[in-house]
Amino acid sequence: MYHMTVYDEDGKVLFNDALSATSDEEAKKAGYAWLAEHGHENKPHRIFHTTGRLVSFKPHQFDLKTGKATKS
Template identity: 80%
Template structure:
């Protein structure tokens, strides 16, 4: 079993749900499809196996001049 969490630029959770997949590649495919469908491809996210193994991770980008996270 896998899980995906998507965040906004302030670190608030936009999505936090399990993904039913058999392999890491299948979990990524399902997760990326969800991100594309909902227009969140640029949002920070993580996809991980429930044992804790990280499958995909896109961190927040930080603008040093503004002192804020960006997307």
């Protein structure tokens, strides 16, 4: 079982639900398709197996001078 969480630049959860997949590659493919379909390709996200194994991770981008998240 796989799960995906997508955040906006302020850390608000935009999506947090299970992904139907039987392998890491299938989970990535399903997750990336969902991101593209909803226009969230550049949003911070994580895709993980429910055992805790991280499959894909895109962190927030920060401006080192201000210490704040940058907008994608």
